[in-house]
Amino acid sequence: DAGVIQSPRHEVTEMGQEVTLRCKPISGHNSLFWYRQTMMRGLELLIYFNNNVPIDDSGMPEDRFSAKMPNASFSTLKIQPSEPRDSAVYFCASSLWVSEHTQYFGPGTRLTVL
């Protein structure tokens, strides 16, 4: 079975540009999580969805960040406008809400904002 799929794997952009990161969770999973990993702050949860509904977005740093999950097989994380401090690795993870209790991580998107 395919794991969590993220695209792109690497993104380099200039400050002020819009960035969209994409995630396809494992088929059948009904929870999806977006994390950000930096040297300074470690691994931090940005937002998570259950059955396509945002449950906790308290980790979203500011209004420049937005996340959507239009259906069970796709989610996006958008940064507009991007800033150099947004440079990080962004991970998507998915899980079965009810019984699995385990989050499966994608390979991540390394974002560099110049």
Place this chain on the structure above:
Amino acid sequence: AQSVTQPDIHITVSEGASLELRCNYSYGATPYLFWYVQSPGQGLQLLLKYFSGDTLVQGIKGFEAEFKRSQSSFNLRKPSVHWSDAAEYFCAVGERRGSTLGRLYFGRGTQLTVWP
């Protein structure tokens, strides 16, 4: 508030030596506990997890961890380290929402270097 502390930022061991990575957590109830491993340029892979029952849990790649409620600890161990174990290791505590799992709180990670 929930938190996870991994006191050792970097550990170096010789191949074949035993390993223990420390993890302490702060959580108001019985936690869900996890250890993940991250190889360079890769996502996080689950090594093992504790939800309830036997406090000594076995994971993949020969790893085990022991939940000690009195010490709020969940240390990861391996009796004999292989060079391929070199990676970064993350401990995490999962928030309980009823009988299900909510968000995860991660420690800052421990980087493991293995000498040949």
